[in-house]
Amino acid sequence: MSVSRRVPAGSQTPAPTQAGQYPAVRMRRNRKADWTRRLNAETRLSVDDLIWPIFLIDGQTARVPVAHMPGVDRVNVAEAVREAERAVALGIPAIAPFPYVDPGLRDATGSEAVKAQNLMGRAVAAIKRAVPQLGLITDAALDPYTSHGHDGLLADDGRILNDATIEVLCKQALALAEAGTDCIAPSDMMDGRVGAIRAALDGAGFGDVQIMSYAAKYASGFYGPFRDAIGSNATLKGDKRTYQMNPANSDEAMREVALDIAEGADMVMVKPGMPYLDVVQRVKSTFGVPTYAYQVSGEYAMLMAAIKNGWLDGERVIPEALLAFKRAGADGILTYFAPEIAKRLKAGH
Ligand code: PBG
DSSP states (O other): HHHHHOOOTTSSOOOOTTTTTTTTGGGGGGGHHHHHHTTTTSSSOGGGGEEEEEOOOOSSSOOEEEOOOOOEEEEEEHHHHHHHHHHHHOOOOOOEEEEEEOOGBBBTEEEEEEEEGSSSHHHHHHHHHHTTTTTEEEEOOSSSTTTTTOOOOOEESSOEEEEHHHHHHHHHHHHHHHTTTTTTEOOOOOHHHHHHHHHHHHHHOOOOTTEEEEEEOOGGGHHHHHHHHTTOOOTSSOOOOTTTOOTSSSSSHHHHHHHHHHHTTTTEEEEGGGGGGHHHHHHHHHHOOOOOOOOHHHHHHHHHHHHHTTTSHHHHHHHHHHHHHHHTOOOOOEOHHHHHHHHHHHHHH
């Protein structure tokens, strides 16, 4: 029905009660009270949407704070088990552990990454033993393990070697699967790694291990605090622009996601989160696959810095920032706020 056809011929002013327009239509009616705002909410944040990234350290010290991420600590294996139990108690479906690897164990080829008994392997096994129902999502990437801080193998001329890196990533994925991980998350942005890891997992009898690919991962300044947490800011030579995506691009993200799906990714991720909500929305509406966003360390740091200063109200902005991911179409969010927000959701606010 066209609105203009309902206006009497020759009439210049629309009838006051004309349907589809003010004053008959008043958008504020549905916002007049809490009950109606709740009824009319289009998206909701639930504990089921949360993936909690945690940082691991080796040794006897239970907790070491992460600089620039107030409230986030690196935890040893025993403490990681307690964090995992906490996640289960809060109803968080999955955690994503990342290791701070002893600098003495880092080398040019990231050889520690493929060892079954490395920090990640021990943590994954211990967590699986304690809380088998908790999802474990673990990165395939070499940056915590390499002396040069890159996600892949570095040639003498400074190039990152794609295909040689994939071979190591497959071994890393198998070591993690052996330890009991539920899901491999390739975060390295090498071409073809999803298909190779899928084949390696299937070939070794790990057909049930999922792949959540960092499909559209941008070369971002927002990873700074994470790199402090895993100690790769100190080691990183140069930048990651030859493998991570140019922040200017969105069509390219569609191609990356299409390739990862074709190669067997079960779930895809966009990273960072808030500055890339347009990409999240495009991925979800184009492919309709399980789509995740990573609210990265720099996003956490920005919010926490402002909250600590009293410049922003954390009670308001944390849930608002997370809800934005749901509105954009994300099925879930990797967020360092996971335990905090899960606690609040449990308390009913
Ligand atoms: C490693 C990896 C990074 C993050 C997750 N996996 C950093 C990077 O690519 O340099 C970033 C997460 C964050 O900033 O919170 N491949």
